[in-house]
Amino acid sequence: MHSFGYRANALVTFAVTILALMCGMASLSDNFNSPSPSAHVQLRISNSLTPFTHLSVLNINWFQKQPKANDEVSMTLNISADLQSLFTWNTKQVFVFLAAEYETPKNSLNQISLWDGIIPNKEHAKFWIHTSNKYRFIDQGSNLRGKEYNLTMHWHVMPKTGKMLADKIVMPGYRLPEEYR
Amino acid sequence: MDWQGQKIAEQIMQIMLLAFSVIAFATGYIMSSFQMMILIYAAGVVLATLVTVPNWPFFNRHPLKWLDPSELEKHPKPQPSLNVNSKKKPVKK
Numbered sequence: 001m002h003s004f005g006y007r008a009n010a011l012v013t014f015a016v017t018i019l020a021l022m023c024g025m026a027s028l029s030d031n032f033n034s035p036s037p038s039a040h041v042q043l044r045i046s047n048s049l050t051p052f053t054h055l056s057v058l059n060i061n062w063f064q065k066q067p068k069a070n071d072e073v074s075m076t077l078n079i080s081a082d083l084q085s086l087f088t089w090n091t092k093q094v095f096v097f098l099a100a101e102y103e104t105p106k107n108s109l110n111q112i113s114l115w116d117g118i119i120p121n122k123e124h125a126k127f128w129i130h131t132s133n134k135y136r137f138i139d140q141g142s143n144l145r146g147k148e149y150n151l152t153m154h155w156h157v158m159p160k161t162g163k164m165l166a167d168k169i170v171m172p173g174y175r176l177p178e179e180y181r
Numbered sequence: 182m183d184w185q186g187q188k189i190a191e192q193i194m195q196i197m198l199l200a201f202s203v204i205a206f207a208t209g210y211i212m213s214s215f216q217m218m219i220l221i222y223a224a225g226v227v228l229a230t231l232v233t234v235p236n237w238p239f240f241n242r243h244p245l246k247w248l249d250p251s252e253l254e255k256h257p258k259p260q261p262s263l264n265v266n267s268k269k270k271p272v273k274k
Binding site for chain 1: 182187190191194195198199202205206209210213214215218222226229230233234235236
């Protein structure tokens with residue numbers, strides 16, 4: 001520790017190494033957290049006669065002049081979720097999105113993201129939102145009449161330091177109407 | 182600084198940084214605030230820098246005893262040979 005520069009260098013190196021260790025320990029402490037999130041989605045039409053039916057509007061595509069065009073659905077969603085248990089002291093934000101999953105003869109699994117959002121802190125994690133789908137629900141083809149599908153809520157927990165983790169809840173049992181409207 | 186002072190400075194630095202990091206982590210974990218942990222640790226780093234890096238007098242309690250100049254005259258330095266002094270670099274124009 002002969003000179004000013006030597007001591008300053010030794011101190012800074014040691015301090016940064018300890019900082020890296022502290023961040024590693026903070027990341028590991030997330031493993032002690034066992035989350036128990038919940039979600040619920042209701043689909044409804046605002047002008048429907050039966051408010052809790054399983055779908056709102058099935059719009060045919062607006063390429064009306066083309067005979068071979070893709071099915072499209074537009075729906076109104078009532079999403080409520082409680083993701084507060086996902087937040088720890090090491091969480092920066094949670095990215096959540098809702099995807100519709102269904103099967104067609106061409107693809108064994110189709111996943112379409114209908115809505116997403118960013119939750120910045122624990123207070124906003126218990127939410128109820130009434131919205132139309134943010135992204136268009138378009139099929140590759142004309143398979144959507146009477147189709148049964150699952151709505152899955154995925155979330156990505158983004159930490160301040162450490163590894164991101166992703167998980168989901170599957171809500172099965174939704175069905176599209178038999179006819180275009 | 183003298184030798185003893187250097188050793189003390191190094192020990193103080195390591196102990197202070199480790200202690201502040203433990204306090205910072207514990208405080209952050211209990212208060213559920215990452216920011217608190219970083220702030221306490223940064224304060225600890227600055228404090229450790231102020232204590233150990235500058236050349237404080239208390240690090241010089243056991244100063245080194247250099248030889249007196251009178252001792253130096255009794256043992257003269259060996260002179261280099263005269264040939265070395267007569268060589269000169271050529272002057273460039």
